Amino acid sequence: MGGVRVLLLEDDLELRSSVATVLRRRSYAVDEAATIADADERLSVNSYDVAVLDRGLPDGDAADMLRDLRSRGCAVPVLFLSAWADIHDRVRGLDAGGDDYLVKPFAMEELLARLRSLTRRPAGAVDSVLALGDIEVDLARVQAARGGRSILLTPKEFGLLVYLLRNAGRVVSRAELLEHCWDEFADPSSNVVDVRIRLLRSKIGDPPVIHTVRGVGFVAEARS
Numbered sequence: 222m223g224g225v226r227v228l229l230l231e232d233d234l235e236l237r238s239s240v241a242t243v244l245r246r247r248s249y250a251v252d253e254a255a256t257i258a259d260a261d262e263r264l265s266v267n268s269y270d271v272a273v274l275d276r277g278l279p280d281g282d283a284a285d286m287l288r289d290l291r292s293r294g295c296a297v298p299v300l301f302l303s304a305w306a307d308i309h310d311r312v313r314g315l316d317a318g319g320d321d322y323l324v325k326p327f328a329m330e331e332l333l334a335r336l337r338s339l340t341r342r343p344a345g346a347v348d349s350v351l352a353l354g355d356i357e358v359d360l361a362r363v364q365a366a367r368g369g370r371s372i373l374l375t376p377k378e379f380g381l382l383v384y385l386l387r388n389a390g391r392v393v394s395r396a397e398l399l400e401h402c403w404d405e406f407a408d409p410s411s412n413v414v415d416v417r418i419r420l421l422r423s424k425i426g427d428p429p430v431i432h433t434v435r436g437v438g439f440v441a442e443a444r445s
Contacts, residue, residue, distance in 0.1 A: 392437050
C-alpha cells in the first residue's frame, strides 16, 4: 500500500495510536486528527486517498462535516469507524456521503480489507481514465484497450494493471501488489504475482510496458 495517504480522525488517543501504528507498518502514510475542526482543515487543503472517521467527536458529528465537504466537491473515499451501531446511525453516515461503515469493536484485518477495497475504487469522476502510451483503462466501464483495440482481462489482471498505471514510473514490490490486489490470503513466497503479471503482459502485447526490476518488483513505463 505504499503511497496511500490516510486521514485518521479519532479522539481516543490509545485507539488512534494503535490503528495508526498498524497502518504505518503496512506502509500507509497516516495523518492523525483528534477533532472535527482539525480533520476538516486537513481534508480541505490536503489530498488523501481515503479517510477513516469516527462519528462522535468532542466538537460534533463527523457525518455533518462530511456532508459539508461533499457539497464542496470533496470526493475522498470515507470509512466511518464508530461505536454508533444503530441502523439509523449507519444509514445517516452513508447518506452523509460515507462509502463504508465499520462498527467498533472491530477486527484490524477487516479494517485493512475495507481500506483496500476503498482505495481500489475511483473517487468520483476524477481520473476515470488512466493512460500510459497507447494503453487506456476506463475505470468506470472496467475496460482496457491498446491502440483502440479492446483487451479482455480477468478482474485480477484488471486490478493489477490499474494499480501499476496509478503508480507508473515507480517500482512496485510483489508484496505491495499482494497487499493491494489480493483480498484472499496469498503466500508471499509463492509466484502468484509473477504468473499473473506474465499473463497480463501477454494480453497487453508489445512493446512491453510492464517491466521487471530484478529482486525488487515491477514498474509500468513506456520505453522507446
